[in-house]
Amino acid sequence: MQGLSAEVRRGAIPQDTILKFRKGEIIFSQGDPGDCWFEVVSGTVRTCHFHIDGHRQLTGFFYQGDVFGVEYGSRDAAAEAVTNAILTRHPVPNIEPGSLGQNRALERALDSANQCIFLLGRRNANERVAAFLLIAAKRLLAPGSIPLPMTRSDIADHLGLTIHTVSRTISGFVRQGLIELEGPQLCRLVDPEGLRAIAGEEMGAAIDNMGVMRPRRSFGGQEAGA
Numbered sequence: 001m002q003g004l005s006a007e008v009r010r011g012a013i014p015q016d017t018i019l020k021f022r023k024g025e026i027i028f029s030q031g032d033p034g035d036c037w038f039e040v041v042s043g044t045v046r047t048c049h050f051h052i053d054g055h056r057q058l059t060g061f062f063y064q065g066d067v068f069g070v071e072y073g074s075r076d077a078a079a080e081a082v083t084n085a086i087l088t089r090h091p092v093p094n095i096e097p098g099s100l101g102q103n104r105a106l107e108r109a110l111d112s113a114n115q116c117i118f119l120l121g122r123r124n125a126n127e128r129v130a131a132f133l134l135i136a137a138k139r140l141l142a143p144g145s146i147p148l149p150m151t152r153s154d155i156a157d158h159l160g161l162t163i164h165t166v167s168r169t170i171s172g173f174v175r176q177g178l179i180e181l182e183g184p185q186l187c188r189l190v191d192p193e194g195l196r197a198i199a200g201e202e203m204g205a206a207i208d209n210m211g212v213m214r215p216r217r218s219f220g221g222q223e224a225g226a
Contacts, residue, residue, distance in 0.1 A: 017088070017089055018041065018086060018087070018088055018089075019086070019087050019088075019089055020084070020085070020086050020087075021043075021081040021084070021085045021086075021087065022081065022084055023081055023082070023083050023084050024080065024081060025080065025081045026078065026079070026080055027045065027069075027078075027079040027080060027081060027087070028069065028075055028078065028079050029075065029078050030048075030049065030050055030075055030076065030077055030078040031074050031075060032074065032075045033073075033074060033075070034069065034071040034072050034073055034074065034075055034092070035091060035092055036069065036089050036090060036091045036092055037067055037068070037069040037070045037071075037089075037090050037092065038067065038068055038069050038079070038087045038088065038089055038090070039065070039066070039067045039087065039088040039090065040062050040063060040064050040065065040066050040067070040068075040085065040086075040087055041064065041085075041086040041087060041088055042064055042085065042086045043064075043081060043082070043083045043084055043085025043086060043087075044061060044062065044063055044081075044082040044083045044085065044147075044149050044150065045061070045062040045066075045068060045079055045080065045081055045082060045085055045087070046058055046060065046061050046062070046079070046080055046082050046150065046154060046158075047059045047060045047062070047068060047077040047078065047079045047080075048077055048078050048079075048080065048157075049076060049077040049078075050078065056157055057157065058154055058157035058158040059077050059158075060158070061082070061136075061150060061154075061158065063136075063139050063140050064140075066139070072092070082149050082150050082154070083149045125159075125161055125165045125166070125168075125169045126169055126172070126198050127198060127199055127200060128159045128160075128161065129155075129159065129161075129166060129169045129170060129173070130173070130178075130195040130196075130198040130199040131199040131200075132155065132158070132159060133146065133179065133187065133189065133195060134189075134192065134195055134196065134199060136148065137189055137192070144188055144189065145182060145186055145187065145188045145189075146186070146187045146188070146189065147185060147186055148185050148186065148187055149185050152166050152167055152170075170187075173195075176194070177190055177191060177194075178190060178191045178194045178195055178198075179191075179195075
């Protein structure tokens with residue numbers, strides 16, 4: 001589906017505005033010019049890098065308050081809506097170098113990059129999946145039940161694992177009483193400390209130090225999650 005993303009590229013939709021994307025819709029494609037960045041108002045977005053051999057590397061998930069597409073030159077990854085999503089599109093020229101807006105955008109983008117580095121730095125599947133669940137809970141401000149709208153295939157591609165390994169690991173966490181599955185796309189953390197122990201002390205400290213708990217803006221510009 002081309003939808004709104006095609007209209008934005010044609011200039012039919014004004015810049016620096018609120019955009020709505022349907023589940024599965026392409027927000028921008030790999031190789032597109034990086035002339036804007038996006039902030040997630042609601043929903044979930046994924047970014048994917050496609051290699052020449054057709055292999056897909058899922059480079060990140062982005063939730064309410066996160067930003068993505070903060071880059072210059074051509075896009076090195078595509079962005080797609082995992083769920084119905086509402087985004088704010090910010091053209092690059094609207095951010096002066098060194099301005100507060102730019103600093104906040106880069107800070108949030110750096111948070112996401114750091115999380116990806118920590119995830120892929122985990123040694124085994126248990127550590128990676130435990131860390132993924134803990135980071136999702138932190139970023140979604142959901143210490144209890146975590147919405148997981150992405151597929152197991154998405155999670156596997158993001159963590160550098162197979163679908164079978166992700167499913168087996170999650171089932172193992174259920175048997176150990178660490179988590180409960182409340183449907184195919186909702187997970188409740190029963191024993192967060194147990195997951196932290198699996199993810200490792202370094203990972204737990206890294207999650208605590210990430211700026212993912214900063215206040216997030218709502219439509220009216222007020223702080224959310226306060």
